[in-house]
Amino acid sequence: MPTFVPTNTGITMFNLKIIIASTRPGRKGPSIASWVYDVAKTHNEFDTELVDLAEINLPFLDEPEHPRLQKYQHQHTKDWSAKINEGDAYIVVTSEYNFSIPASLKNAMDYLYNEWNYKPMAIVSYGGVSGGLRAAQSLKQVITAQKMMPLAESVPIPFFTQFIDADGKFNATDIHNKGLGILLKELAFWADGMKYMREKKKTQ
Numbered sequence: 001m002p003t004f005v006p007t008n009t010g011i012t013m014f015n016l017k018i019i020i021a022s023t024r025p026g027r028k029g030p031s032i033a034s035w036v037y038d039v040a041k042t043h044n045e046f047d048t049e050l051v052d053l054a055e056i057n058l059p060f061l062d063e064p065e066h067p068r069l070q071k072y073q074h075q076h077t078k079d080w081s082a083k084i085n086e087g088d089a090y091i092v093v094t095s096e097y098n099f100s101i102p103a104s105l106k107n108a109m110d111y112l113y114n115e116w117n118y119k120p121m122a123i124v125s126y127g128g129v130s131g132g133l134r135a136a137q138s139l140k141q142v143i144t145a146q147k148m149m150p151l152a153e154s155v156p157i158p159f160f161t162q163f164i165d166a167d168g169k170f171n172a173t174d175i176h177n178k179g180l181g182i183l184l185k186e187l188a189f190w191a192d193g194m195k196y197m198r199e200k201k202k203t204q
């Protein structure tokens, strides 16, 4: 078996994808995701991109083979694979539908496997009194099945509509900003460690 010698990769910049989970017309997800994106862009550890599942527009999973085989038949899957493969870390901005995640998000995650492996995922959720926490907890089950690390740090936003103004802008409070700052710092830490893990995995 080849020996893996750990070295300091010197990597300080990680590709961060911020995923907007909801896709319905009139959705509020983009308002909250814009705030997350603006804050993430101020962190110099991340090269940040917004990924909107409404724009990605995947059909219900239509690949005949298990995604771990990566025998993708459809261009939309190949494009989605390439997009997610670029990421070192993810933040999902998710609503809560019937105490769980939107089907659009579950579908998008089910499309792929290897592309998600050994990468960290953090959650910003929004909703009524629970702030989307039930959706966030159910998402963690999917995240672990994908061999990802679900971050303990999260930002749940209860009664989120009160922070969205007439122009659709989400006006974060100090508490939201503080929570997101802690989340981003921790996400960079995991992104660094898990990049090392992915390198080691290649030698096994």
Ligand SMILES: Cc1cc2nc3c(=O)[nH]c(=O)nc-3n(C[C@H](O)[C@H](O)[C@H](O)COP(=O)(O)O)c2cc1C
Pocket: 022, 023, 024, 026, 027, 028, 029, 030, 095, 096, 097, 098, 099, 100, 126, 127, 128, 129, 130, 131, 132
């Ligand atoms: C199908 C559906 C189910 C919902 N279920 C919940 C729920 O379980 N918990 C909750 O806090 N809000 C729930 N809501 C209200 C959402 O928090 C609210 O509509 C929010 O704007 C949804 O996010 P979106 O606008 O990005 O789609 C639900 C909304 C929809 C459309």
